Amino acid sequence: MNDVLCGLAANEALPFELVERLVAVADADIAHSLAGRADLRREHALRLAARVGESAVPLAYEGLLTAADIDPLAQPSAALALLEEGRGAPGWARLFAGDPDVTRREKLAACPGLPAGVREMLAADPDVRVVAELAWWTTADLAARLAHHPHAEVRRAVAGNEATPPRVLAMLITGEGLAPAQRCLVCDSKETPYVHDPHCPEPGCGLRSGARCAGSHESTLHELAEQALHNPATPVGVLLRFADHPSALLRCLLAARRDLPPRTAARLADDPVPGVRAELAQNPAIDDVLVRVLAADRGYDVQRRLAHHPRVPLDVLSGLVAATKVGSVLLPRIASASPTEVEDLARSSDPVLRMLLAERRDLPAGIRDLLADDPDAKVVKSVAGHPGLSGVQLRSMVERHGTQVAAKVAANPQTPPGLLEDLAARIPPVGKALREVARHRNATAPALLACLTDVRARRAAAGHPALPPEVVVGLLADDDWQVAQAAAANPALPPAVMAELIPEPHTT
Structure with a gap:
């Protein structure tokens, strides 16, 4: 290349x-x-x-x-791309439905708006991979029919299709009115009982990690349940049986359902696996009573996930951020805080709460300025990206807190050129700040030249249009291919040099 x-x-x-x-x-x-x-x-x-x-x-x-412009026989991949985009020729779908290449039929099966006759051809395809791909994306009526397909892989795909009717999804879970599946991908290719080695040495082995079959297609049916739990169209009533399922993964998926009934949520709050309780903690479906119960749960990640609950009371959130590290992120509850709550958070004695509030970019000017003058560096670091801050305020932040806020100040879209130059010239250099300066729209040539001293910042600086043209030309021969490529893509590269780089057609 x-x-x-x-x-x-x-x-x-x-x-x-x-x-x-x-x-x-x-x-x-x-x-x-x-x-x-x-x-x-x-x-x-x-x-x-x-x-x-x-x-x-x-x-x-x-x-x-x-x-x-496309000959589907000579350019099948391009023709399938157009079918995927809904811009293919009318006859192409039928052509590819009979293509001997299974990968093409499989790709066709995922295309939208297929004619009914083509869907029928794909539904009867001899390769189950094609039928399963169709089942993922097809219409409600065909999905309902494919739910009766004898192969478990097809049923798994039907369970993941959001167009599948709720009654059919319920049937896939309960098995009522549905004959047992006869085959799966495991017993298609292996003598059962068989458990797939996660480090399978067989070249080209298509079995998924954890695949197993002892005659009942266990892993595929487990995956079917996973898909149904993910699928918002699945009636939650038929999923409640998974609250006591031995699979922690299935219980986690149930705990994340937005339509989870309070009684089941309360049962899952006592689950022995912390991951299940953590999934539940972030679920908007749980009520305030359960939120307060989970706030006292010291299981791994429960309190951190609860801090991301959109309706966690602020007094509970205060305790959570004191008990666990949530990072400098904009939490949903902070983002929805009322004007009165914003005032209270800005004047909180807890710097972590002030830091979390500072992540908002829609703060009133008075609150923003109050946080910009905060004595705690982590609060200032969080507010430093606010686009309403002036150059004077940004410089003051750096003067007070130095390297702790340098990168965030450099990333602010309003940081003036002079301050970017000062940040780039800091001794010792701040790598993260240099990388932000290198891609800043206000960066000047002196700032960008300083950025070239950092390996990672060099790649961004090489493509910055404010870099002097002669420097850009020199970077074309850089040992780092990413730097050379960025320099070649730089609009500051002189047109004459561009012309010299492109060989004449007859030389290729």
Whole structure:
């Protein structure tokens, strides 16, 4: 792969005539970069597809190729891409439904808006992988029929399809009115009883981790239950049986259901596995009584997850942040705090609560400024990204708290150029701050030159348009391919140099 030419292909300042030259010498990687250009013309796309066959797929996804431009027999992947986007030719779906390549039929099965006749062909496909893929995405009526399919893999997919009617999902869980599944992927290929080795040495083995079958297709039916628990269309009443299931994973999925009844939630609050209780703690369906019960739960991650509950009372939240590390994130309850609560939080004696409030970006100016002057560095660090802060306030933060807030100040979109230069010139350098400066829209040439001394910041700085052109040219030969590619994509690269980098078509 020519990293420099790939960078040039993404350069928004690349002149039109050089785009044409690059199309003429493109390989697969360059073509992929060219496909993402906003100014790429249809004639370019046609030439790229003719030159690099595999480029037709990204070009089709980008809308640069239409059904009229694609031969489905010569370019099946591009044709399937258009079918996936709903822009394929009417006859293509039937053509691919009879394709001998199972991977193409499987990809077709996931396409939206398939004609009824094509869906019927895929539903009767001899390869269960195709039928299962169809079952994931098909319409309610066909999903209801496929629920009776004798293969457990198909039923598993039906359970995950949100279009599947609730009564059918209930039937998959209870088994009522449904004959037992006859096969699964495990017993299709292995003599049972069989348990799949998670470190399976067999090349090309398609069995999932944990696959097992002793004649009852245990792992696939377990996965069917997982899909049904994930599926919001599944009636919660038939899922309550999983509250006492031996699988902690299934109990976790039940604990996360937004339609969980209070009585079942209370049972899960006593679950012996902390992960189940932690999943329950973040569920908006639990009431205030259960929230306070879980607030005293010292099980792993329960209190941290409870802090993310959208309706946790502030007095409970205060205790939670004192008992567990929640990080400097905007918690849902803080985000929805009323104006009075915001005032109270801003004047709280607990710096962690002030820090959490400071993560909001819609604070009134008075509250924002109060937090900007906070004596605690972690509070200032959280508010430093607020776009309403002035350059004077941002500089004051750095003067008071130094490296503790430097990166967050550098990331503020309003940080003025002079302050960015000062942050980049700090001794010793602050790596995170340099990386923020390197991608800041206000960064100046002196600031960016300082960023080049940091390995990771160098990659971002190499693509910044404020970097001097002569420096950009020098970075084209950098030992780090990411730096060289970023420099080639830099709009500051002189057009004459761009032209020199692209070989004449006859040299390829």
